[in-house]
Amino acid sequence: MKILRASDYKRMPWKNGKGETAEIAVFPADASIDDFDCRISMASVVEDGAFSTFENVDRTLVVLSGEGIRLCVDGSDPIELRADSAPYIFAADAPTIATLLGGPITDLNVMMRRGTSDCRVRRQTSEPVAAWCRGVTLVFALDRCTKDGLQLLASTDCVMLEPGEALVLDRDENASVIVIDIA
Incomplete structure (x- = not known):
């Protein structure tokens, strides 16, 4: 990560x-x-x-x-x-x-x-963010995001996960992220 x-x-x-x-x-x-x-x-x-x-x-x-x-x-x-x-x-x-x-x-x-990889982009709001990737996954924070009660990402920061890594962010009613899956 x-x-x-x-x-x-x-x-x-x-x-x-x-x-x-x-x-x-x-x-x-x-x-x-x-x-x-x-x-x-x-x-x-x-x-x-x-x-x-x-x-x-x-x-x-x-x-x-x-x-x-x-x-x-x-x-x-x-x-x-x-x-x-x-x-x-x-x-x-x-x-x-x-x-x-x-x-x-x-x-x-x-x-x-085109022809290099597949990519899926989705917006996720007001629910726990769980990402496990088979390729590379980026989680782009639209708002402050926490993990285990501590700030992990500020607004517009991003976390990059390599194949096989997992991330679970806390549920936050105000948090939104963009999840980008590249396989």
């Missing part, structure tokens, strides 16, 4: 240069923005515009805070995502236009290169 603190996330410009992202994890660990198999990052979106494109990659987007965002992917009907929406999966190589619904948002991006 490895704790990833938000203060240690690697900050870098977006691929399109129009913003900044905080890279939480990348696989393989030495991969660049162009050759990763999986990349997990958090970003602030402060204006409307086009998303960066990534060839042969699927993106899962979760709105963490703010009013929300409207996405138009490859000319399809727009979809609105808010902080309480389910994770949304779409092709990262499709042209995507984003329109903010009422000001800046913060989002979580999970990008997986």
Whole structure:
């Protein structure tokens, strides 16, 4: 089990240069923005515009805070995502236009290169978090999370579990996490 603190996330410009992202994890660990198999990052979106494109990659987007965002992917009907929406999966190589619904948002991006691994992203709220992984599992804290009554994660920290490891976080009525399973 490895704790990833938000203060240690690697900050870098977006691929399109129009913003900044905080890279939480990348696989393989030495991969660049162009050759990763999986990349997990958090970003602030402060204006409307086009998303960066990534060839042969699927993106899962979760709105963490703010009013929300409207996405138009490859000319399809727009979809609105808010902080309480389910994770949304779409092709990262499709042209995507984003329109903010009422000001800046913060989002979580999970990008997986097609044909490398499977990935499942889910939001979990107000129940004990139990994770046992066959691949790599990341638990991203939306709120403070405790284990055995002690703080384990602050908001936007993450814990990474390797194959075979398990984690049970305390039940907390206010705690929410995003669980990312990579197999």
